[in-house]
Amino acid sequence: MLMLLWKCTCLVTLATAVGWSSAVGQKRATVTVSVELAVPRYRDRFTDRTAVQAKAASLFADYLTRNVGFLRFAADDSLRPYRLAFVLDRFDRASTSGFAEVGFWVRLERPDESPMESYWIQFRSADQSLVGVGGEVEFLSEIKAKLAHRDADSLRTGVLRWIPISETGLPNLEPLGFVLPFRLLDLCMKRQSTVQLIAEFGGTVVREVPVAALVVGSFSTDRSTREVAPYIGGGFAQVLPKPQPDELTPSIARHAVKVKKIFVTGYVHDPTACANRTPLAVGGGAP
């Protein structure tokens, strides 16, 4: 009886492990979202600035979760490799004028790389520079209103393209391409999106080669092996056109290609798929 119970437990564990690692169960990389108030008049306005920044970060995380499906965003203080900081600062940082335009800069902090930063959204124009900051509620409402009328294209094609959505992928020979460890629905991604993979070519000399691919559909196969099973249902990105000279095909045939990182470089958003997402529901966990 004990032996039977033991076997059942092992089976359940195995099934869970397989399910977890399948395309359906894969979790996207999580990015920590934070907000910093760099302009003194905003910084000094709130006595509990940390709390206000945290609430503002939640708004940004919520916004990103609804508009960027290929990553997960969490507004917390967890130490994750990737951190997206929205910094409320002057547009012209060299200026000391009190009449400067103020907006959110977005800064991506990533491991082993220098941070990258760009100006993303205007918060107050120079003409509005003498308007009071307002209370916490007004300030957060103003951020919410700004986000409601701002698309995330510049973020998707800007800083977010430098965050890998996964460090695994399945090379496929025919058609030539790679299977993503996620369903397209989970990525809120439509076909015609483009991805870039950093593929490691084995052999006498190991090389990392970037490969661009076009998402063309979902992956399915009749030959379900142990290696392939986790990727069934995942998005398939076809290498189009084939690189010349084609080193990829023989390397995949030799099973000498390993996916190191996958980046989304061109994102065709499926808004209906992400409409009901909230950051808390998908947040947490290491990438």
Add this chain to the structure above:
Amino acid sequence: MSPSAAPAGQTPLQIAPEPPVEGGPFGRIVAFLAIVAVAALWLQHHLGFELEKLGVIAIATAAWGVMGKVADWVGEKSAMGRFIDAWFKTPLRAVLRYMTRPAPLYGTAVVVGVLMATVSSVTVRSSVPGERAAVSLASLDSRRTPRADTLTRDKATVRFLPILTSPFGRVYEVDADGYVASQVTVYPLVSRQVVLGRDLAASPSVLFRPFDEGVVALEDSADFRVSRLRDGHWERLADYHAGGVASSFLIGARKPISDAAMVVWVLEAAANGAPEMARSKLLVTWRAPKSVPIQVELHPRDCLLAEIRLHGNLKERAVVPLSNDPLIDVLMQAVTTDSNRVPTC
């Protein structure tokens, strides 16, 4: 022998000097009337007897006298005439007769002289018609409570009488709302005239204008504070909570803001990079100053420190030494250096 020679054995007659001739009754009357006239003029000067009132009384008296004469001519001695004869003319004649005696005459002259040499008056009026101001007068060598009165629209002159002085003058301090207290020497005989705005300099008013950071902080319910440097320490004069409304702040009496000043304001804002909309807002904010009441009077050469603080954080500051200008216009600036280090004048 001359007729004037004295007989032998007899001492010659000595010629005695003639005794001094005392002034007759007429001379004493004149002297007394002169004393009365001088005393009346002196009183009139200090009391401020106005010509119009004097004229009315003179006309009334003349009319009364004419009516009495008319009654005499028609042979009717009126009852009033008899009353005046009995109660006024007869006693007055008696008093005059008494006062023209030497002793009362000299006594009166001495009393009038002493009074004129030791009593005077101070008259205060404003150079601004209809100004309302509380005025006080205090002797510097006395600890008595200062005498006080108020200038109003209906009372254009305040007269302090009697004011004790000496033939060489006595120093008093005159103070008035909105003016810098001043010391004046009060001499006998003539009243001391003090004109506010001429003899007492108007107390300087200071207009503090917040700039960009200050305006925003005030809209976010910042506090405005003013201090004065006294004996090396900052003495807090006012602590004003703006209540979420930005404005400029006026310390002291309200003074007109000239159009020329506003032109300078526009240039100032433009020179500091304010866009057009912000410039307009600044002008509207500055044009309607809030009067910040203080309990003390400002003086030229006072050093004032104004600060705008939001949750204790210093947002803007201005330090200004007061001059003799009636309105001192100060633009506050954001603090870029160490906010704990307070500059002095």
